[in-house]
Amino acid sequence: MGESRHQLFQQFTASQWTGFRKGVEKEGLRVDRNGFIAQTPHPSSLGSALTHPRITTDYSEALLELITPVFDTTRGMLDSLRDIHRFVQHNLGDEVFWATSMPCELEGDESIPIAEYGTANIGRLKHVYRQGLAVRYGRMMQSIAGAHYNLSLPDSFWNLWQQAVGDQQSLQDFKSDQYFWLIRNFRRRSWLLMLLFGASPALDASFVAGVRHDLSRFSEDTWYGRHATSLRMGDLGYHNNAQASLNICFNELKTYTDTLFRAIHTPWPPYEEIGIQRDGQFIQINTSVLQIENEYYSAVRPKRTTEPQEKPIQALESRGVEYIEVRCLDLDPFSPVGVNESQIDFLDLFLMDCLLSDSPRIDDEECDRLDDNYQDVVSRGRDPKLTLCRAGESVTVDDAAAALLDRLEPLAEQLDGWNGDNTYRSALADQRAKLADPLQVPSARVLDAMERAGMGHREWGLEMSRRHQQTLRDEGLPDELMAAFEKMSEESLAEQAAMEQSDDQPFDEFLEQYRRS
Structure with missing residues (x-):
C-alpha cells in the first residue's frame, strides 16, 4: 500500500515549505447615525468603485x-486590511461601517440603493447585473455582508508536490485537479466553519417584515x-431556487465550467417573463438561470484572476485554477476589521488538511447529504442534540x-515545527476552547452580548460599529499612507473618467457582444 498524502507531505523539509498566499475581501454597509442603511452615494x-x-x-x-x-503572512494581510479600514473610517463623516453580517434597519427593497x-459600458454592465439580481431575488438578500478568504499555494510547492505524488500532467492541470481535490473535502467539512465562525444568529425585524419564518422573538x-x-x-440569507437544478458538486474543473456555461445559456421561464428591458432600460443581462458566473452562490469557489473583458469561465479554462475563495464567513462583529488572526490561521490549517486528506469524487447521494449537514449546522448548530x-x-x-479538530493536530505540529513558533497549535487550541464551552462560539457570544447590553440587533450593531469606528479613527494613518490612499482614490477617478471618454460603443451593442463572447 502506498504512502498517504499526509506521509508524503511530512517528508518535506522546512526549507521546501514556503507557506501560504492569502488575501481577504471584506464587505460592510454604510449606515447613518440612526442605524438606517445609508442613502448617500459612494x-x-x-x-471610483x-x-x-x-x-x-x-x-x-x-x-x-x-x-x-496578496500576502504570505496573516499579520501582513490583516495589517493591510486595517489600513484600508482606517482610511475608509476617516472618510465616512457621520456615517458608520456596519459591524455585523445581517443588515441594519431597512424599509423594503426601495431603501437599498443599487x-x-x-x-x-463596463460600469453600466455591472449596474445592469445588479438590477437583474433585484428583479430575480429582491434587494433584501443582497444587503447581507460577509468576508471572503482567498488562499493559494506557490508554484514552488506545487512542483514539489507533483513530484511527490508522481503526477505527469502539465503543472496547470495538476494544480487545478489539486484545488478541486481540496474543494471536495471543503464541501465535506464546511459545516465546521459555520459552527466555529458563524456569527449571525439574530436579525433586525425589518429584514423579515411580511415574510414567513420560524425565528423566535428576541x-x-x-x-x-x-x-x-x-x-x-x-x-433567509443567500439562496436561489433556480440554481437548485445546477447540481454543482465541484468534482473537476471541466464539469464545473461546463455546468456554469450551460446555466448562463439556459433560459429560465420566470426570468423570461420578466424580460431584459423595462421602460426602455435594461434590467437584466439575460434571461438564463445565471446572468454571469458570479451569480452562482456557493460556500467556496475556484478562482482565476481575469484579464480585461475576460469572463471567469474563460480564465479558468485557459489558465486553470489560481486560488480558492472561501465565501461562507460571517463578519466577526467583535473585530474592528471583521476577521481575526486566529481565525485566518485556522483556515490555513483547515484548508491544507483538505488538500492532504483522501478526497474521492462526490456522487449525488453524498452531495445531498453534505448539503443537509451544512444547513443543519447553519440553522441548529448550537443544539447539543443535533446529529x-x-x-x-x-x-x-x-x-x-x-x-475533525483532532485530525488537524499533527499537521499543526508539523507546520509550527517548520516555522519555529506556535501559530497553528494556538489557532487550533482557540477552536477547541469553543467546543469545551459552547457559549464561546461567536453566535452564542453575539446573543449573550445583546442580552447583557439589553439591546436588540439594531441597537447593538450600531453600538459595535461606533466602537470600532472610534478605535480605528483614534489609531489614524501615518501621513505617507494617508497620502498614498488619497492618490489611489484620485487615480481611480481619473481612470474611470478616461474610460468614459474613450467609450463610444452603444451599450446595447456592447451587451450583445458580451452575451455572445
Missing part, C-alpha cells in the same frame, strides 16, 4: 467591499434562531467537530 473621497484596487462596492451603493493585496459605476425589533449559527447562510451524517453513521455535532 463617497468620492474613496475613489469601478476602478479602485482596494475599495469598491458590492451589490448596493451602500455596501462597501474592501480588498487586500450600486452605480458610471457611464462606461426583542421588539429583533428575531433570532434559538440554536442558529448563521442566518446569513440559511434560508450529522458521517460515513453513513449518525454522530453528534460536538463529537464530529472534535474528531
Whole structure:
C-alpha cells in the first residue's frame, strides 16, 4: 500500500515549505447615525468603485467591499486590511461601517440603493447585473455582508508536490485537479466553519417584515434562531431556487465550467417573463438561470484572476485554477476589521488538511447529504442534540467537530515545527476552547452580548460599529499612507473618467457582444 498524502507531505523539509498566499475581501454597509442603511452615494473621497484596487462596492451603493493585496503572512494581510479600514473610517463623516453580517434597519427593497459605476459600458454592465439580481431575488438578500478568504499555494510547492505524488500532467492541470481535490473535502467539512465562525444568529425585524419564518422573538425589533449559527447562510440569507437544478458538486474543473456555461445559456421561464428591458432600460443581462458566473452562490469557489473583458469561465479554462475563495464567513462583529488572526490561521490549517486528506469524487447521494449537514449546522448548530451524517453513521455535532479538530493536530505540529513558533497549535487550541464551552462560539457570544447590553440587533450593531469606528479613527494613518490612499482614490477617478471618454460603443451593442463572447 502506498504512502498517504499526509506521509508524503511530512517528508518535506522546512526549507521546501514556503507557506501560504492569502488575501481577504471584506464587505460592510454604510449606515447613518440612526442605524438606517445609508442613502448617500459612494463617497468620492474613496475613489471610483469601478476602478479602485482596494475599495469598491458590492451589490448596493451602500455596501462597501474592501480588498487586500496578496500576502504570505496573516499579520501582513490583516495589517493591510486595517489600513484600508482606517482610511475608509476617516472618510465616512457621520456615517458608520456596519459591524455585523445581517443588515441594519431597512424599509423594503426601495431603501437599498443599487450600486452605480458610471457611464462606461463596463460600469453600466455591472449596474445592469445588479438590477437583474433585484428583479430575480429582491434587494433584501443582497444587503447581507460577509468576508471572503482567498488562499493559494506557490508554484514552488506545487512542483514539489507533483513530484511527490508522481503526477505527469502539465503543472496547470495538476494544480487545478489539486484545488478541486481540496474543494471536495471543503464541501465535506464546511459545516465546521459555520459552527466555529458563524456569527449571525439574530436579525433586525425589518429584514423579515411580511415574510414567513420560524425565528423566535428576541426583542421588539429583533428575531433570532434559538440554536442558529448563521442566518446569513440559511434560508433567509443567500439562496436561489433556480440554481437548485445546477447540481454543482465541484468534482473537476471541466464539469464545473461546463455546468456554469450551460446555466448562463439556459433560459429560465420566470426570468423570461420578466424580460431584459423595462421602460426602455435594461434590467437584466439575460434571461438564463445565471446572468454571469458570479451569480452562482456557493460556500467556496475556484478562482482565476481575469484579464480585461475576460469572463471567469474563460480564465479558468485557459489558465486553470489560481486560488480558492472561501465565501461562507460571517463578519466577526467583535473585530474592528471583521476577521481575526486566529481565525485566518485556522483556515490555513483547515484548508491544507483538505488538500492532504483522501478526497474521492462526490456522487449525488453524498452531495445531498453534505448539503443537509451544512444547513443543519447553519440553522441548529448550537443544539447539543443535533446529529450529522458521517460515513453513513449518525454522530453528534460536538463529537464530529472534535474528531475533525483532532485530525488537524499533527499537521499543526508539523507546520509550527517548520516555522519555529506556535501559530497553528494556538489557532487550533482557540477552536477547541469553543467546543469545551459552547457559549464561546461567536453566535452564542453575539446573543449573550445583546442580552447583557439589553439591546436588540439594531441597537447593538450600531453600538459595535461606533466602537470600532472610534478605535480605528483614534489609531489614524501615518501621513505617507494617508497620502498614498488619497492618490489611489484620485487615480481611480481619473481612470474611470478616461474610460468614459474613450467609450463610444452603444451599450446595447456592447451587451450583445458580451452575451455572445
